[in-house]
Amino acid sequence: MAADYRSRASCLAVIFLCLQLAQAFYIPGWSIKSYQEGESIPLFVNKVYSDNTQIQYAYSELPFVCPPSGRKHARTGLISGSNIALNLGEVLRGDRIMVSDYDLEMGKDEEARYLCSHEVDRAGLKRAIELVKNGYVAEWIVDNLPGATSFVTVDKSRKYYASGFKMGYEETSLSTGQPRYFLNNHVTLVIRWHKAPGRDGQHGEKVIVGFEVYAKSIEAENRDASGLPADMRNTRNGLELTMARNTTNTTLTRDESSYIVEVSDNGAEDATITIPYTYSIYYREEDHVEWANRWDLYFVNQEESSKIHWFAIVNSVIISGLLTTVVAVIFARTIRGDLKGYKDAGMEELRLGKRSRGMRSPRRSDEKKGGLLDQIDADATPGADDGSDDDLPAEDITGWKLVHGDVFRTPSYGHLLAPIVGSGMQLVFMALGLLLLSCFGVLNPSFRGGFISVGLALFIVAGVFSGYFSARVYKTFGGSQWQHNAVVTATLFPGMLFATIFILNLFVWAQASSTAIPLGTLFGLGALWLFIQLPLVYAGSWYGYLKGGAYSHPIKATAIPRQIPLQAWYARPVQAALIAGLIPFAVIFIELLFVFQSLWSDKSGYYYVFGFLAVVSTILILAVMEVTIIAVYIQLCSENYHWWWQSFFLGGSSSVWIFAYCVYYYLHVLHIRGFASGVLFFAYCGLACGVYGLLTGTIGFLAAYGFVRRIYGAVKVD
Structure with a gap:
């Protein structure tokens, strides 16, 4: 019974390892996923991380983001809020991938779309301020590409991607000089596509070659009945992470910036703040990027530094x-010179030994097999006869030869x-x-x-x-x-x-x-x-x-x-x-x-x-x-x-x-x-x-x- 148990446990361990390795395996140029016009594209949320700390958090577990609704995405079989199976490496590196409620359809632009309004208590607000203060960025995934912020090189000749997008930003109040923290509650998603290779492309299917995320902070006020801002193109004020009421907006014409006079709330423990979340979607064709090299934009910096390499x-x-x-x-x-000197000295010692010592000249079989250094050691052994002192000059045995x-x-x-x-x-x-x-x-x-x-x-x-x-x-x-x-x-x-x-x-x-x-x-x-x-x-x-x-x-x-x-x-x-x-x-x-x-x-x-x-x-x-x-x-x-x-x-x-x-x-x-x-x-x-x-x-x-x-x-x- 014990042997059977160990055998079954060993088989289970092997299967566990194989399943872990099989997840998310991918070889460039082979695992191509193409989409038809109007086909649903799942968006996964993963984690948030920062350059200022080694502590990562699962995005779906943050107390100030929209909780999953459990809605089923059409033609994908995915349910929002469900976790994606991860391989062992993903688990160890802190990935926690979950299906989101964001609704993306290939080729269908959306200037503004409402996601949810989430009510956050003081603890959740404090957590949001902490993440913004520490410079956390969020990682989302579309078609196995991490959402990225787009930049251009110093000479403005090439574009490159930086993975993730900021959760918010920090400003200094012009009136009080204290830091103010704003949460990015609106994201603009840009999906860049290319014509699918082969027969799929002939049938009008497309492949995703880029996923860009541009985050923005928009105030909770001045919204219509659907929860969208009244004017998406003119949103000057951001969503500040504070329980205070925004009472007065004053425009400073000198630097064309604005500040907000803040008043404290009544300090009630059950005080909350409501955060509305919205998003925009745009699809743009990318002629110069093939599916096989769509990751190149993430490594432009490394390619630019090839001279340093x-x-x-x-x-x-x-x-x-x-x-x-x-x-x-x-x-x-x-x-080689030392060994040659040893060999010459050894051969001379053999010749002299045969002439002077007669029966002492033949070596034992084990000495003959042992090599020259063994012979020298045997001749130097205490108790040898008095003729051994003349075999090899003492000044020739130095350094590594002595040991x-x-x-x-x-x-x-x-x-x-x-x-x-x-x-x-x-x-x-x-x-x-x-x-x-x-x-x-x-x-x-x-x-x-x-x-x-x-x-x-x-x-x-x-x-x-x-x-x-x-x-x-x-x-x-x-x-x-x-x-x-x-x-x-x-x-x-x-x-x-x-x-x-x-x-x-x-x-x-x-x-x-x-x-x-x-x-x-x-x-x-x-x-x-x-x-x-x-x-x-x-x-x-x-x-x-x-x-x-x-x-x-x-x-x-x-x-x-x-x-x-x-x-x-x-x-x-x-x-x-x-x-x-x-x-x-x-x-x-x-x-x-x-x-x-x-x-x-x-x-x-x-x-x-x-x-x-x-x-x-x-x-x-x-x-x-x-x-x-x-x-x-x-x-x-x-x-x-x-x-x-x-x-x-x-x-x-x-x-x-x-x-x-x-x-x-x-x-x-x-x-x-x-x-x-x-x-x-x-x-x-x-x-x-x-x-x-x-x-x-x-x-x-x-x-x-x-x-x-x-x-x-x-x-x-x-």
Whole structure:
């Protein structure tokens, strides 16, 4: 029964993941939706967000907007107020999409249309003022396009979109000098369409290539019986968010502005304010925008900055080229020369040994297989006969040659390093998969929440690789309890990540934010880990430990560890890691500006120059590998053989500089307000830097491991 239960639960978890990924999948050029003349177009409301805070709210849950009427939209089967099924990524990013009451029909213009009049109490009014004061913008969706405000470039040659529209605006009273807050209660919707491709276009059908929203504040007075303003073209006064009565309007001819003399209400707790909502709809043909490239207007700013992207690539190539030159010099001159000297000295020692020592010249079979460095170590062993002192001059054995008997010694806390490296390999496979899918266009802004959903799926599937590499490294370090190592590998990183997110969730739960992860989603994530991630890691560990086995080393460690001399200040672990981390940070610094702008400043999350990102990421990987190799070589030359952990820290040390840049960005670029928003910002940045550090640290560890094995196993004596 228990086995049947686990099997059913595993199947349910797989189905849950597949359903989450299937929602809203979209490939440009294939998923085209065309509309006939007069066909109903559903409008969805999503959420409100701000550049000044990390707290998001569901638009439909705001206390001052029109509640859904439950009306059924013709020929769509959608009912206003019903929630749209979301994929896992949409839920985690705070989306809450609901069908609205806005009635749109293809090709039918409406100069003014009444939606509702909503009565708001003091609490709702205070909430509205808070959102307007913090600069919140609303996100609506039509045909999978987010509603946008239209702008033009500085040279006025191109138009571009900024997602969302403002909930209101703030003004300073001319009479009192106090701030006044106005709510945008009227929206003008502009639907831009293009002739549908193929046969649909021949039948007069149209596709939507643009969705623009222009918000406006219109006073509640001076309206007709239908709730519409008397004159839509002449609405000077906005809807102020106050319980006060507007008694006098006075026109100032000097600056052609007006002010309102305010009087306070009687302070009754049940006082309310009525907010009327209206909207206009216009359909305009757009000849220059095809359906396949309708998202381009959202990325004009990124395209305009292509010169900066190219500068970032050139900067990265120059840095990587310098590092490659240094590594080439190390391999081609220093190490090869050292190994050649070893070989020549070894061959001379063999010739002299055969002549002078007679029966002592033949080597044992294990020494012959061990390579030249093993032979040198054997000759230097205490207790050898007196002829060994003349084999090799002492002054020739310096630097990294002296630690050949300790360089492959099992590191301290190797049982912890193995799961960390395994988790890092899991992240490497996930990142490569996301980057490839993004470059091929499978992951794009239309696939809302796709990065998180697909990234989570790739992370779970890559659990096989995590267990495999972790088990092999664990066995290399002499571990015997591979089952325990498999559980630690499957739990360590996901457990820390889940615990951090759960604690952060408490903050957003307290704020009633849409960013809060629902309890059902938390249970779903737990099921994915327990019934899919854990078995995959276990299977990979079984194969890696029993079938793959331990990695072989060209030299065996000596019985007695060598004493490490005093290290220079720049060769000490912390200083060396910080210095090494500066170079990869310099490689990605410029591209990092665009990523930060997309995630934190624009809040759109629409980063679309994946070609540049792929090139910079490739150069970053090369830079991390080369920096780690150079730093480990310097460390070995300093006769410090504790390189296992140090190579990991060297590879991931640029994450420290990235986090320091996050602090600078928070203090000097962003305008985030509130304790909860600050906690969320630094927590998210810390998680991102931790993931980045784990990924690059693993790359650095593997590069150093391959380098050390290469230089100490390069020469064999026949």
